[in-house]
Amino acid sequence: xxxxxxxxxxxxxxxxxxxxxxxxxxxxxxxxxxxxxxxxxxxxxxxxxxxxxxxxxxxxxxxxxxxxxxxxxxxxxxxxxxxxxxxxxxxxxxxxxxxxxxxxxxxxxxxxxxxxxxxxxxxxxxxxxxxxxxxxxxxxxxxxxxxxxxxxxxxxxxxxxxxxxxxxxxxxxxxxxxxxxxxxxxxxxxxxxxxxxxxxxxxxxxxxxxxxxxxxxxxxxxxxxxxxxxxxxxxxxxxxxxxxxxxxxxxxxxxxxxxxxxxxxxxxxxxxxxxxxxxxxxxxxxxxxxxxxxxxxxxxxxxxxxxxxxxxxxxxxxxxxxxxxxxxxxxxxxxxxxxxxxxxxxxxxxxxxxxxxxxxxxxxxxxxxxxxxxxxxxxxxxxxxxxxxxxxxxxxxxxxxxxxxxxxxxxxxxxxxxxxxxxxxxxxxxxxxxxxxxx
Amino acid sequence: xxxxxxxxxxxxxxxxxxxxxxxxxxxxxxxxxxxxxxxxxxxxxxxxxxxxxxxxxxxxxxxxxxxxxxxxxxxxxxxxxxxxxxxxxxxxxxxxxxxxxxxxxxxxxxxxxxxxxxxxxxxxxxxxxxxxxxxxxxxxxxxxxxxxxxxxxxxxxxxxxxxxxxx
Numbered sequence: 001x002x003x004x005x006x007x008x009x010x011x012x013x014x015x016x017x018x019x020x021x022x023x024x025x026x027x028x029x030x031x032x033x034x035x036x037x038x039x040x041x042x043x044x045x046x047x048x049x050x051x052x053x054x055x056x057x058x059x060x061x062x063x064x065x066x067x068x069x070x071x072x073x074x075x076x077x078x079x080x081x082x083x084x085x086x087x088x089x090x091x092x093x094x095x096x097x098x099x100x101x102x103x104x105x106x107x108x109x110x111x112x113x114x115x116x117x118x119x120x121x122x123x124x125x126x127x128x129x130x131x132x133x134x135x136x137x138x139x140x141x142x143x144x145x146x147x148x149x150x151x152x153x154x155x156x157x158x159x160x161x162x163x164x165x166x167x168x169x170x171x172x173x174x175x176x177x178x179x180x181x182x183x184x185x186x187x188x189x190x191x192x193x194x195x196x197x198x199x200x201x202x203x204x205x206x207x208x209x210x211x212x213x214x215x216x217x218x219x220x221x222x223x224x225x226x227x228x229x230x231x232x233x234x235x236x237x238x239x240x241x242x243x244x245x246x247x248x249x250x251x252x253x254x255x256x257x258x259x260x261x262x263x264x265x266x267x268x269x270x271x272x273x274x275x276x277x278x279x280x281x282x283x284x285x286x287x288x289x290x291x292x293x294x295x296x297x298x299x300x301x302x303x304x305x306x307x308x309x310x311x312x313x314x315x316x317x318x319x320x321x322x323x324x325x326x327x328x329x330x331x332x333x334x335x336x337x338x339x340x341x342x343x344x345x346x347x348x349x350x351x352x353x354x355x356x357x358x359x360x361x362x363x364x365x366x367x368x369x370x371x372x373x374x375x376x377x378x379x380x381x382x383x384x385x386x387x388x389x390x391x392x393x394x395x396x397x398x399x400x401x402x403x404x405x406x407x408x409x410x411x412x413x414x415x416x417x418x419x420x421x422x423x424x425x426x427x428x429x430x431x432x433x434x435x436x437x438x439x
Numbered sequence: 440x441x442x443x444x445x446x447x448x449x450x451x452x453x454x455x456x457x458x459x460x461x462x463x464x465x466x467x468x469x470x471x472x473x474x475x476x477x478x479x480x481x482x483x484x485x486x487x488x489x490x491x492x493x494x495x496x497x498x499x500x501x502x503x504x505x506x507x508x509x510x511x512x513x514x515x516x517x518x519x520x521x522x523x524x525x526x527x528x529x530x531x532x533x534x535x536x537x538x539x540x541x542x543x544x545x546x547x548x549x550x551x552x553x554x555x556x557x558x559x560x561x562x563x564x565x566x567x568x569x570x571x572x573x574x575x576x577x578x579x580x581x582x583x584x585x586x587x588x589x590x591x592x593x594x595x596x597x598x599x600x601x602x603x604x605x606x
Contacts, residue, residue, distance in 0.1 A: 236507055240513070358498045369501065369504070
């Protein structure tokens, strides 16, 4: 472990490789919490989780525990979950509704915007505690914004606006929301919280890695191929079987899909997935019914345009990965250099047929379930990467696949040389270096 | 269900038979005899590990596992693949089944409650899981079989490392 100056950090990020310390050195992780997670816009939740005044949820920004509330005036507040007196958290529930937060230790009481309402036996704290009350509220996270219902916050008072930060990646959120016949989505269906002994970057790198499925998921691909073919009428297992088989698509398919990146380390995988039930299957009665409702609400032409978007994972660097088309969103919580927790949420498309929501839940179990045939192999490989990167023998992690072949697309996006280009990882580290070396 | 008395109160024989099936199921899992384990389930069986405490159904809320027989078969097959990374080596488990009681009968099926303490060991890590379990057991020509199994983990809502074994 050492202290890392800006020059040293810059030497560790090369165009086609990075130093292994970026995954394994606790001192670098501490710097990341300050400079990266302490600066970037982070996804903290969705408006549907806190619809009414007094609703709240708790989450983390980096490692910092925070409370996200709907204040009496309707605005969303994000506050550090730490009493201004002696430091206890003032709220432990994952979600709930309350008029105020009362510290369990000595009863300091805060309003839902964090302001200090009441201090028991206030005179004992000195004559000016009443005067200082305005400074003794819960620390408010300085910037909170929403994009189409998704809540973002930044621990830094200054920086790019959310709109500048998201840039072209905002279209992936549009893709998720535009699919709802009623124009809104809502969080529903439970939260998977999966953990692994590995660096937080590994999950974000993996979600835009089109080369890994045939290797990491070989066993579930084969087991699903051995299962009965999906049939009509649909059976419950068919969604799982098709999804697992899809991971075994020929390499030519993976090479042909689109991998795009944008500024700030974001990226998405597109032109992917042909599942006839989950995506655009005209022959499937559930999807046909949904399509009808969407066309009824927004018109045939617009519906066709909305449904023509075929994105898989989108990454909002550094803490979110989501699948608009499949109504899944994951929030990445880095706990330590070698410990990460990922919360995964499902969404309901308001106005869509109920069966479509049930299919979303079945899909979530396959892709994001803690005991999933698929996810367990990803987690195993993250841990093996982490173990390998503790070795002192080799300094570099190679990210050269597709390097030199990446093409600028329309203005603010870049496209990988092929669908299996490691462009997204190179792009994530380019952003990483900017955050980590900015004054 | 000759083993069930008309009052609905289970006989000692019924309890003992149910218990033996649960013990055998646990033993087969611990021995990694998964094909034989799967044979204990009926063709229309469901195997459910809910995600949320008191979860009402597997359709509107996600589940840690909600499998029909086809999906269970895929789980069993996955272990046999040479690149089943999270399952090679397979986790070693010790399923301790206790507090077995017959909760009721609807005439054709027995509802059996039990508690499970499970120790899992793999790659230098050991974990302990606790769960309350409910089986629906059905009399078939082949003997008593599992028509449904529900496993409510005490920590189903926790932040959990990957689960690559069966409860």
